[in-house]
């Protein structure tokens with residue numbers, strides 16, 4: 232398990248997302264509306280769209296293309312057309328450093344039901 236520094240905490244603001252690439256894996260680093268930091272796979276499961284270009288609202292990120300909202304804690308879509316979850320990675324904050332570990336999907340692989 233190796234966490235990689237991806238950005239400074241000061242580069243993020245509430246309800247925003249930033250795309251980073253960790254070991255070749257595109258990741259959306261998201262600060263939710265409450266200020267907590269999350270890391271999700273950046274590619275929407277419905278199409279080749281970068282989720283970090285979408286909208287963060289409360290505890291979800293919305294794909295700008297067709298409106299599926301993915302929960303930041305589970306990666307599960309809350310509405311169609313996407314029905315497969317995106318991976319969720321461990322994100323930690325150490326001082327002003329944001330670290331992400333892409334070696335493991337911590338959300339499992341359940342899909343919408």
Ligand code: FES
Nearest residue numbers: 275277278294297
């Ligand atoms: S590409 Fe994301 S919802 Fe369609």
